[in-house]
Amino acid sequence: MRTLTLRGGARVAVAAAEWRDAFAVVTRGRVQLELRDGRAGPVLGRDAGFWLRGTGVRALRNPGRRTATVRILTPRANTSHSSIEDNMNNMHDTGAVPGPAPSQTSHSHRLRGLAATGFLATLAAMAATTLAAALAQAAGVDFEISDGGETIPLSGFAVVTGFFSVVGVVIAAALLRWSARPATRFVWTAVPLTAISLIPPLLSGANTATTAALLGLHLVPATVMIPTLARTLQTRTV
Secondary structure, eight states: OEEEEEOTTOEEEOOHHHHTTOEEEEEESOEEEEETTSOEEEEEOTTOEEEEEEEEEEEEEOOSSSOEEEEEEOOOTTOOHHHHHHHHHTTOOOOEEEOSHHHHHHHHHHHHHHHHHHHHHHHHHHHHHHHHHHHHHHTTOOOEETTTTEEOOHHHHHHHHHHHHHHHHHHHHHHHHHOSSHHHHHHHHHHHHHHHHTHHHHHSOOOHHHHHHHHHHHHHHHHHHHHHHHHHHHHTTO
């Protein structure tokens, strides 16, 4: 049993002949599998087990800044640790295939958990926004857009909030799949998009009370969705 250490951003090639019967477990940090065509594969967290054989994955990479370690068990007596290290350090471009279930199953669980949390957060955001709009309306805000004299109904707030909340969940799911730091990337994406969403109310030509209420109603779902999804992404990548 040997330990492979990967510093932040480090990459080592996988020699199929040396890994054919080897089983590995991530004991610290995160390790990303690099596919044969150069695409980024799944990111394996601590305690994730995998084995590599055949073709399909050509290298292991540390996507984070912290050092990652992988415990390697090679049952064949004639396979020396120095031989494995030499092949990795020389970065021979030989492919390998990940062991099936652990990473794929874990990724599916993470996506399902994110989807469930996102669905509940979307319902909460819709309810909170609609309630806030009803209170503003009761306080005298008419929600009348001067262009055409149209009045925004309460159901309209719920529909628009639901749509953009689902868009946020989709963005979060994409980052969970392809980003090494999904929580941070999500916040960096969601906050500017929220700021951009404040522009239409300012250009709507509505009276001051309606404009102020619309600005506030844009922030209500953001305060529900962004922290919830960011926290979920952070938890599911630890």
